[in-house]
Amino acid sequence: MSDPTPAEPHVRRGAGGILFRLSFVWLVPVLALAISLGVAWQSYSERGVLIEIAFESASGIAADRTELKYRDVSVGTVEDVSFSEDLGEVVVAVRVDRTLAPYLDSDAEFWVVQPEVSVRGISGLNTVLSGVYIEGSWDNDPGEPMTRFTGLPRPPLASPTRAGTALVLRARDGNSIAAGAPILYKGIPVGAIEAPQLAEDGDGVSINAFVEAPYDRLLTSNTRFWDISGVSVSLGAGGVSLDFSSLASLVEGGISFDTMVSGGDPVERGQSFQLYADQPAARASLLTDRSAERLRVLAVFDGSVSGLSQGTTVRFQGVPVGEVTEIAMVAEDIDGRKVVRLNATLALAPDRLGLGEDASTQEALALLDDYVAQGLRARLASASLLSSQLVVELAEFPDSDPAWIVNEEGRLPELPTAESDLADLNATAQGVFERINALPIEELLASAQTLLVSANEVVSAEETRAVIPELTGTLAEARTLIPELAATLDEARATLTEARQIAAELREGGATAAVNGALDSAANAANAVETAAGALPPIVARLDTLASRTEAVLNAYSDNSRLINSALTTLRDISEAADALRGLARTLQRNPNSLLMGR
Amino acid sequence: MSVHDMEVAGTRARLTTARSQGLVACHRCGRVHAAGTGRCTRCGGAIESRDAASLQRVWAWLLAGIVVYIPANVYPMLRTATLLDRDESTIVGGVIDLFQHGSYAVAAIVFIASVVIPIGKFLAIAYLALGIRRTVVMNAHQRHRLFEVVEFIGRWSMIDVFVVAILSALVQLGSVAIINPGIAAVSFALSVAFTMLSAQSLDPRLIWDADEEPV
Structure with a gap:
């Protein structure tokens, strides 16, 4: 087996050039x-603007977790929580949505929303689960963007995102008012207040208040605010009344308001209002505390002005038209004698003098000039009969000497004054009451009544008529005497009633005129008493005779029966009545005027 | 040839490669053809003795994998929103959290699966790719084993992504608790995919070429 010849590999050469060989x-x-760079760039460009908010404390704020919310929508996240350089504040760095950055200008406010349990209820409950968050508030006008802000310790009442009107209330003290106390209108919460702050001049406190829309339409320049804090207990004809508005106002205090007079101007943001102690004070302020310009005039009084003080009411036809704003002592030379006179500056509200609401002080002065020509004078008068409190009264004296308002350059116009003889009135009136009270009229009446009852018993007894015929004549005489005596006593009683009425009138009477009338009728009453007293001596004489004759008759029948006893008692009563009547008659006859004048 | 023989052979003598024998194997089905055959007679796939563009693709995929691995670590992997809390955790942040809570085992698993393995893969692939052109410490055989390990382990890197996918699918309880995948989940998945592709692009035959006599 021969080795197979390896096949020659078919080699393809790649195309020339590095570009073609690139895969x-x-x-x-x-x-x-x-893509990665794109994502990174996008993240970077969408990354919000870093702002720093300084808080006093950052309870519950955590980096990367705590959100910044605007109208309850998350617009940023806390990135870092650190301290300021002096460790005085906590600086919270917040990454805010880029689109909102232009709106973060000087009016932006930040605060931490935390769960809060108060008398009014629970707020911020959602933060119990989600943790605290930072709430931001700013208006919708882009401004110069800022990156450094100072956080508020509490949610502001008047934030640009809340519809309503912010006000400033001025009060004498912040005693019963706590931050967050409600503003009620007819018992319905329509706003709230911030913590009272000491006014800049240290005189009183100012309270930032906020009335929510649409209730802020109820506010006009004539609106009056008053304190409804705590409990008011009043004792009156209807019994004891305990009054408090709501539990919240009991604990935290509260403020109510009402627009008592129509036709005020609409309020502006941040307008200032006075806070009154209670509703009557707020109402009264409408009369004296008008915001309109006052007419200031001078009135110079002679003699003691004890009881006259700053704030004393000035009355015209019985209606308060102003008040005394200043009292100054001025030494003057009159006919070579040094005399101290008292200058009282009166501030009068032109619209209370009968002019329209827009009346100027010039018009008021002209009107006052006319009144003075008709006899108007300023004088001191007693505010009430039993107190030493004075009022300045603008009263008309048509018969007085002609006078006019002295209007010199550089001085206040001076109103002519009239004498007021108030000095002894109080003492006199009081003396009258004491003397009337001291008269033994009650005892007299009581013993006279006992006499009549006993006499009737004796007369109506069967035995008297049957057993003692001799007595009949005497009794007949006594019978004629008794109605006469009764009439006299009736008259005395009527007199007493009249005296009582006068006393009541004197007690209640406020005006001098009433006192004069009362004194007149008291004099009449005294005369009547005198007449009655004049009739008394003959009656007494006749009673005496009757008694002695009866005694003689009874002695003749020296029978110690029950009848005799009762007859004897009757006689003793008659004697006593006679004595009492005699005493009264003597007192009255000696000096009838003492009843009135005490001298 | 046993592994032992190969090792011995690798150290001692030049390897007999298919190319030197005039053979070329189909990369897909493994059928051996005579060199010069253009297409596989069995599966019809293109037959190349060596992939000339392999190294380029390895580097390209590797680079892509590394690039997307950066946002995978910077951006949050999981967005967890519960009634009480909202949390976004990155991979490393999650590991630190787990470690601080005492879950050392889980922390170790997440750390190995999400950080050690991906970075190890980057290094391994870079090492293999470099080793093709240059002389490096490891011999060809060791590098081939490394390559096989990288290929095998690649799919397991997705474990993180699966966890995120399952959690996101299961925990959708309205306002009580919601888990959503973050951008990092996508980039991490891409990174794993890119490194797998990178490893696949490497023609392992190139590893052996350095030992071969020049053609």
């Missing part, structure tokens, strides 16, 4: 490279 497979790595 098409090379396309694959080129393509892979191109």
